[in-house]
Amino acid sequence: xxxxxxxxxxxxxxxNSDERTPEAVAVVITKAEGPGNTxxxxxxxxxxxxxxxxxxxxxxxxxxxxxxxxxxxTCPGYVVVGECENGHQFVKEIYCGREWCPVxxxxxxxxxxxRFSRWVTKAQExxxxxxxxxxxxxxxxxxYRNKASLNELTKRVCNGDKSRRIKGLLKEMGFxxxxxxxHWFGDTPGKWNPHLNVIIEAGRLTxxxxxxxRLSWAGILGVDNAVVNYSYTAEIPKMVHILKYVxxxxxxxxxxxxxxxxALYNFRNMRYGGVWGWDPVWELESNDESNIEAISxxxxxxxxxxxxxxxxxxxxxxxxxxxxxxYGIAHRIGAGYYSLDTS
Numbered sequence: 001x002x003x004x005x006x007x008x009x010x011x012x013x014x015x016n017s018d019e020r021t022p023e024a025v026a027v028v029i030t031k032a033e034g035p036g037n038t039x040x041x042x043x044x045x046x047x048x049x050x051x052x053x054x055x056x057x058x059x060x061x062x063x064x065x066x067x068x069x070x071x072x073x074t075c076p077g078y079v080v081v082g083e084c085e086n087g088h089q090f091v092k093e094i095y096c097g098r099e100w101c102p103v104x105x106x107x108x109x110x111x112x113x114x115r116f117s118r119w120v121t122k123a124q125e126x127x128x129x130x131x132x133x134x135x136x137x138x139x140x141x142x143x144y145r146n147k148a149s150l151n152e153l154t155k156r157v158c159n160g161d162k163s164r165r166i167k168g169l170l171k172e173m174g175f176x177x178x179x180x181x182x183h184w185f186g187d188t189p190g191k192w193n194p195h196l197n198v199i200i201e202a203g204r205l206t207x208x209x210x211x212x213x214r215l216s217w218a219g220i221l222g223v224d225n226a227v228v229n230y231s232y233t234a235e236i237p238k239m240v241h242i243l244k245y246v247x248x249x250x251x252x253x254x255x256x257x258x259x260x261x262x263a264l265y266n267f268r269n270m271r272y273g274g275v276w277g278w279d280p281v282w283e284l285e286s287n288d289e290s291n292i293e294a295i296s297x298x299x300x301x302x303x304x305x306x307x308x309x310x311x312x313x314x315x316x317x318x319x320x321x322x323x324x325x326x327y328g329i330a331h332r333i334g335a336g337y338y339s340l341d342t343s
Contacts (some may be wrong), residue, residue: 038241076110076336079321082312084303090310091321092298099184099249100261107248110336110342115247117295117335118270119179120240123199123282129239130202131246132213133229135195140221144261145195145219147267156220157196159273169216173209174201177274183250184264190256197246203232236282291334298337 069187076093083089095104097111104111123129134157136144144150155161159171170178178200186193205213212229218226233239247270255263275291284292294304303310321338324330 075101075106076318078315079318081314081340082310084301084306084308084309084310086306087312088303088305089340089342090298090333091324091330091338091340092301092312092319093321093337094315099251100254100256105249105252107244111337112244112248114295114299115270116244117292119243119247119272120292121201121280121296122179122272122276122282123239123243124282125241125276125278126201128201128203128232128279129242130200130205130230130232130233131242133195134198134217135227135229136193136221136326137223137226140223141192141194145192146263150182150194150267153220154182154196154271157198157217158271169213169220170198170200171273173212173216176200176274177201178272180244180271180273181246182269183246184260185252185256186251190253191254192257192260199242199246203234205230205232224338236285239282240284246289294333295335295337298333299335304333 074096078094079091080094081089081091088309093110095101095109095111095114097104101103103109106112144153152166155166155168155246157169158178159168160166178198180196180198183195183197184193185191186195210228213230214226214228217228218224233242251257251261251264297304298310299306321330324340325332325338329341331341332338
């Protein structure tokens with residue numbers, strides 16, 4: 001058995017208490033043994049894409065309509081029924097997914113678990129997980145208060161766009177694939193503090209690599225100094241912890257920033273880049289996520305039984321699910337999903 005010794009490889013030039021991100025204190029920094037750097041790297045031709053570019057965003061469309069017309073007071077008020085082309089049927093509870101929702105914003109909520117499920121099957125292809133947090137100096141944060149600027153900034157950090165108009169920092173440095181998500185607030189509740197979390201397939205990076213990342217990030221922001229935190233691990237519990245931490249909600253109160261609550265409407269905050277779909281190299285150790293593959297498939301819009309696309313019907317009152325569960329027709333899968341046995 002390998003013993004992992006902690007090692008600090010975080011760049012922290014110019015950090016103060018307002019700029020300190022929760023990741024720097026919540027994630028244990030470990031020195032991983034086994035595969036380290038995977039370079040030289042080359043990204044696939046595709047840019048970091050919003051996951052919802054590849055699946056029908058039926059959940060958000062319905063949830064937004066339900067909320068806007070005032071039909072649902074709390075999540076979940078409704079469900080949708082779906083069926084694949086081979087006749088396998090499923091039910092999905094409708095959650096608005098808004099980070100300030102008293103239901104969806106909680107750690108471990110259905111919305112949180114669904115975000116985790118979308119990423120964990122990809123992370124299971126990584127032997128070693130690198131974790132970067134790109135933070136902003138206070139003077140730059142006002143420049144990124146709309147979707148367009150945040151989208152462009154994400155591309156410039158990750159792997160640009162297909163037209164090559166925007167070059168991606170990480171792609172140019174040769175990282176093959178990764179996962180990216182914004183956190184909107186840090187240690188101080190209500191203080192706008194956007195920072196981009198990026199999970200890459202990497203282990204220990206050299207000081208030269210880390211400094212190059214920091215300097216490139218500072219250049220993108222147009223400042224002399226900017227903070228980039230980095231950690232890495234090959235330990236499964238710590239990889240799971242990072243995934244759960246990155247996919248949690250940080251915009252916990254609407255009144256923290258009503259303008260940005262509106263500006264971020266329909267913002268796609270779960271992005272990935274590179275080629276995925278290889279065999280997993282590790283498995284979850286907890287029985288709580290025993291159906292994670294089925295949940296992940298349904299989150300991608302596919303049938304977990306046969307892999308064909310699932311077509312979802314109109315929303316129904318959640319009382320319909322209660323009735324079918326009581327009759328033993330609807331069987332819980334997890335994360336608000338059920339399979340239907342109508343035979």
